[in-house]
Amino acid sequence: MERISGIQTPFIQNQLFNNVKPENKVEGFGQIFKDALQEVSAAQNESDKLTNQLITGEVQDVHEVMIASQKASLSLQMTMQVRNKVVEAYQEVMRMQV
Numbered sequence: 001m002e003r004i005s006g007i008q009t010p011f012i013q014n015q016l017f018n019n020v021k022p023e024n025k026v027e028g029f030g031q032i033f034k035d036a037l038q039e040v041s042a043a044q045n046e047s048d049k050l051t052n053q054l055i056t057g058e059v060q061d062v063h064e065v066m067i068a069s070q071k072a073s074l075s076l077q078m079t080m081q082v083r084n085k086v087v088e089a090y091q092e093v094m095r096m097q098v
Contacts, residue, residue, distance in 0.1 A: 035080070043068070043072040043075045044075075047069045047073075049073035050065045
């Protein structure tokens with residue numbers, strides 16, 4: 001690995017190593033997904049709350065409710081697509097012959 005990194009240009013090396021700071025804790029793969037799922041859940045909860053407020057008459061702006069609903073829907077769809085790609089990648093790795 002050391003020989004390969006010596007071949008790279010200084011521009012690429014600066015891009016790769018400037019982002020890594022020893023004092024910062026690097027998030028794990030699972031933590032990144034956990035945070036993303038919490039954001040999706042928060043969007044869903046916000047959409048539900050605004051929908052209930054619209055039904056009870058507390059919110060008069062239908063556009064605000066529809067925007068929140070679409071954000072929640074798109075974030076859920078994206079989450080499902082990411083899940084599908086992860087499962088597909090896992091299955092592809094499992095089909096590899098050793």
